[in-house]
Amino acid sequence: MDIARVSKLRRAAAAAFLAAGLTLSVAACGGDSGGGEEKSLSTASSKPDADSGKGEGETVPDTSEILVTVKGDKGLDMIIHGAKRDSGGFLTVTGEFKNSASSRVTTPLEWSGNEEAVAGTGPSLAGMTLVDSRDKKRYYVLRDTDNRPLTTTSYDSGIDAGKSLSFFAQFPAPAQGTSEVNLQFPGFTTATIEIS
Structure with a gap:
């Protein structure tokens, strides 16, 4: 087993350990008061299953369903496969960025957002971000207790022609009455997705 693979496996194990620890801390802390302002939650539920042969930056979404495909800059397509609520009050969006161009595309720095933290x-x-037009709320990717975003991280700086980068992003779940949200991401037009 080479050093790179061992390093990737260690990162995957550390991510799973962190997710389990944060899930336990959420259970101990109780629920949300349902009050007015959005809060940046410091917790996570389990990350979608990752292929241990891939880096921390890659996840393997269920690709059997396509909610929407959005054309982006430089020949990149954003394909959303799922937007699922879980019992912990989270919404996990899964999908992939596919390079339909004839050459490698560099992933933009804007994808990481502009927060110094x-x-x-x-x-x-x-x-x-997700926008709930019905309740006029915007939701940002959740952060863990160390301010790390609960989304795909540490991916390669580019996507080769014909290749894809699988992703997940976890948000606070909108109110139960909200059945669809608008997903906004730099370099892509707004995508309306249904919540399951």
């Missing part, structure tokens, strides 16, 4: 995590999808 998350800059230390390296490449991430912290710039992704």
